[in-house]
Ligand SMILES: Nc1ncnc2c1ncn2[C@@H]1O[C@H](COP(=O)(O)OP(=O)(O)O)[C@@H](O)[C@H]1O
């Protein structure tokens with residue numbers, strides 16, 4: 361059986377009387393997964409995370425972490441096994457990374473100075489460890505925030521939109537780091553984002569939330585798996601109208617144009633080569649072929665209107 365590191369049941373919460381901000385949320389985060397909590401801005405991701413960590417008081421329902429119900433008695437024991445990076449980390453700008461880590465380590469039990477070096481190494485900040493934080497980029501600050509959350513060697517790390525505001529390099533660094541942590545130490549990672557591409561590239565599992573409700577929860581692989589269903593392909597060509605008529609002559613079904621891009625459906629990947637060959641033979645130039653995956657379609661259909 362799959363062990364769950366986070367499990368919520370019938371979780372409800374409202375900031376005010378006339379609105380349900382979280383409705384009957386049932387989160388299931390398997391041990392060892394990288395779980396992507398995906399939803400548009402304002403859908404309730406940060407609120408859910410605060411509820412999981414006991415930072416907000418739920419109206420009803422249960423939260424279990426590591427198979428243990430989260431309550432006043434279990435709180436400290438459970439939170440010892442969790443590292444969290446929510447909002448921007450609060451760092452001492454005039455101090456360096458080592459001193460920031462030392463201060464955070466003082467709030468916890470049994471953190472060796474060796475561990476401080478280890479977490480710096482993990483987040484690739486060893487070289488910059490003596491620099492003052494005010495000289496750090498946002499990406500470096502986020503990584504130091506992550507290092508702080510790693511001090512106590514957590515089994516679960518919760519990251520609320522960790523790539524928000526980062527430049528492309530920072531985003532890739534954070535993504536690589538998350539995957540490495542999961543792979544090397546088996547750490548379960550719960551990560552929220554409003555960007556599908558982010559979740560798709562990083563996660564093994566996904567939960568899609570909108571208006572405080574969980575719309576879908578499954579493995580990313582099963583979502584991407586197109587067995588049994590047609591593959592949607594988008595093709596950019598120099599002459600889209602000509603492309604449509606060429607493909608219609610092939611007796612292909614479901615051909616359309618969207619923003620001058622050919623939209624077709626094929627049964628398997630081999631058919632994509634056939635289509636390319638036919639278009640090329642007819643002298644049509646192909647600039648780009650994109651497979652539209654189910655996850656993207658699903659996310660759009662679930663979160664539109
Ligand atoms: N402190 C707050 N007081 C009142 N309403 C809030 C507060 N924080 C968030 N909300 C509302 O709760 C809903 C969910 O917000 P949030 O959890 O921040 O979404 P997300 O993190 O997915 O962007 C939104 O409608 C938001 O306006």
Ligand SMILES: [Mg+2]
Nearest residue numbers: 405406407521
């Ligand atoms: Mg948020």
